[in-house]
Amino acid sequence: MDLKDLRVEIDKVDKLIVELYEKRMDIASQVADYKIANGKKVYDKEREEAKLKAVGDMTHSEFNRVGIEELFSQLMSMSRKLQYQKLAEHGASGRLPFIRIDSLDYANCRVCYQGAEGAYSEIAMKKFFGKDVHSFHVETFRDAMAVLEDGSADYAVLPIENSTAGIVSEIYDLLTEYENYIIGEQIIEIRHCLMGLKGAQLSDIKTVYSHPQSLMQSSKFLSEHGDIKQISMKNNAFAAKKVAEDKDITQGAIGSSLAAEIYGLEVIQEGVNQADSNSTRFIIVTNQKVFLKGAGKISICMEIPHEAGSLYHMMSHFIYNNLNMTKIESRPIEDRNWEYRFFIDFDGNLEDSAVKNALRGLREEAKMLKILGNY
Known part of the structure; x- marks a missing residue:
């Protein structure tokens, strides 16, 4: 047989496959009706595993066994999805334990953020809630989750991802550990500056303090000044505060210009992070299962x-x-x-x-x- 004739034969087989598929789905629909009437679960793992073994045993080569098991796995997956759809049509889709709300109470809420005054988390908080928000700061991300859980705060603002440094893995882990939920997000452009005591020059700086991600984001600048020692801190604002308190002209911090302003430091150089488009995504978290309309x-x-x-x-x-x-x-x-x-x-x-x-x-x-x- 030439290629044209072979394709004609394949078309005939494909037509039969389509007819059998539709017949199978009709039966699956009847299975869904039975399960709805009798309160049965859609997914039966043991039944599906036995089915895959049975159809695999019908094949005549290992290559065909793998292929037929994959095919039937997909067939059963489509059958389940049809059954889930029918459950939804019969009002059995299940109620999700989240309540829709029309708005957040910005005027009467308490918001916490991790770090100290001048942290990017504070900037994100004020961008989302407004400058007059009633707020306080805590030392760690875990502390922020804990004050939400015990009701000391209504919302917490936490960084979850940076466009250049990637995810903040600790936040992901804490979201699974605590019964706190995301209600909003705020993206802030990150523009780091090198700051020091009043009158300090770049040549004076021998040690720089900052959060590890900020040091990484500023690695190009720091590599050009390889004699500067880098020391990690929990937060950029803590770094600025340390420099201000130590009053050592050889110390510098990398962070926001707001932190420099708050702690009375001088900006030595703007834009020390190399990326032109560097942003951090912050999440707004609450201990209530709610979502905005x-x-x-x-x-x-x-x-x-x-x-x-x-x-x-x-x-x-x-x-x-x-x-x-x-x-x-x-x-x-x-x-x-x-x-x-x-x-x-x-x-x-x-x-x-x-x-x-x-x-x-x-x-x-x-x-x-x-x-x-x-x-």
Whole structure:
């Protein structure tokens, strides 16, 4: 047979495959009706594993076994998604434990941020809540999460990602540890300056203090002045405060010009971070399961089975429901070697039917799923 005839034969087989697929999905729809009527779960892991082995055993080569198991894995995945959709149509999509609110109470809230006065977190806070916000600062990110949990603050402002240095991994870990949730975000342009005591010149500076990320972001500038010793601090504002208190003209700090102003320091050089477009994304966190009307981004974290294809199948819920995933990060799970927790951002609102459908599927098939916020 020539290529044209072979393609004709393939077309005939494909037609049969389509007919059988539609027949299979019709039966899957009836399965969904039965499960709805009898309160059965959609996902039956043991049944699917047995099915994959059975169809694999029908093949005549290892290559075909792998292919047929992948094909049937997809068929069963589509069947589940149809069943989740039918559950939603019957009002069984499940209520999400988040309450929609129309606005935040800016006038009567207390907000905390990590660091000291002059920190970029303070700048982000005032940008989001306004200059007259009632606020206080704490020493660590964990402290910020803790004061939210005990009710000492209504909101906390925390950095989660920098456009050049990447994620703040500790924040991701704390979001899973504490029952606190993202209600908003604020992006701040980062423009570091080298500051020192009044009258200090660049040639005077022998030691510079700053946060490790700020030192990394300013690595080009610092490499050009290799005789300057670099010392890490928890926060840029703490660095500025130390320089001001030590009154040592050989000490400098890298941070915001606001920090220089607050601690009475002089800006020696502006823009020491090399990136022209350097921004940090801050999240606004609360201890209430609420989301603002019109919120358009959802953050979740999940743990998945430690087996081949798990992440692939989880991602299919976004594809099937036409949801745009904008970010995925992974963090190692403590005390479980080589297992990871995944953090995902995607477009949507918790009241959208497509979002409810995707979350229903993810919740059933993941080992753990937590909605971190809709904002």
